[in-house]
Amino acid sequence: MIVKHAKDYGFSRTLGLLHDEHGIHNPLKGIHLAKYKEIFKQAKSWSQWFSYFLFQRNIIEGRANNWKCRAGARYFYVCEHGLVHWCSQQQGYPAVPLEEYTVDDIRREYDTMKNGSPLCTVNCAHIMSCLDRWRSKQTLADPIKTG
Numbered sequence: 001m002i003v004k005h006a007k008d009y010g011f012s013r014t015l016g017l018l019h020d021e022h023g024i025h026n027p028l029k030g031i032h033l034a035k036y037k038e039i040f041k042q043a044k045s046w047s048q049w050f051s052y053f054l055f056q057r058n059i060i061e062g063r064a065n066n067w068k069c070r071a072g073a074r075y076f077y078v079c080e081h082g083l084v085h086w087c088s089q090q091q092g093y094p095a096v097p098l099e100e101y102t103v104d105d106i107r108r109e110y111d112t113m114k115n116g117s118p119l120c121t122v123n124c125a126h127i128m129s130c131l132d133r134w135r136s137k138q139t140l141a142d143p144i145k146t147g
Contacts, residue, residue: 003042014048015039017059017121019089025121027062036060047127055126064118068132072109075128076101086114087122093144112140 006012015036017025028036040048055065071086072094078084084101085091086109096105120126 012045019121025059028060069114069117070129073106113138115142
């Protein structure tokens with residue numbers, strides 16, 4: 001098993017959740033839940049426990065998380081074409097060339113609510129935004145049309 005080999009080589013281990021093309025996840029059931037629990041027990045890292053209690057537990061059980069996704073501001077993804085996207089799971093917006101991405105863009109995205117965030121599985125996004133619980137509310141609507 002990969003977890004055992006990583007441990008044997010001295011690597012830290014974390015466990016992430018798979019997501020669909022929209023960056024969200026459906027609840028774990030049956031064999032998938034059993035395997036998650038088995039691997040989780042072997043991970044034994046503070047970051048894994050932090051992630052679990054911060055957001056993964058809710059997603060595993062099909063519950064949404066109440067958090068402020070700061071994609072496009074605190075972090076963003078630059079694709080192979082040099083375009084800035086919210087994150088690797090939400091490519092397509094704002095799709096601005098990196099050299100044209102400004103402080104105004106960063107401020108706008110900081111204040112923009114993201115429709116997919118309640119069921120987002122992106123571990124680093126949750127960790128990087130965890131302190132934002134106590135910061136300003138997001139007042140701009142998600143510009144991506146859904147449904």
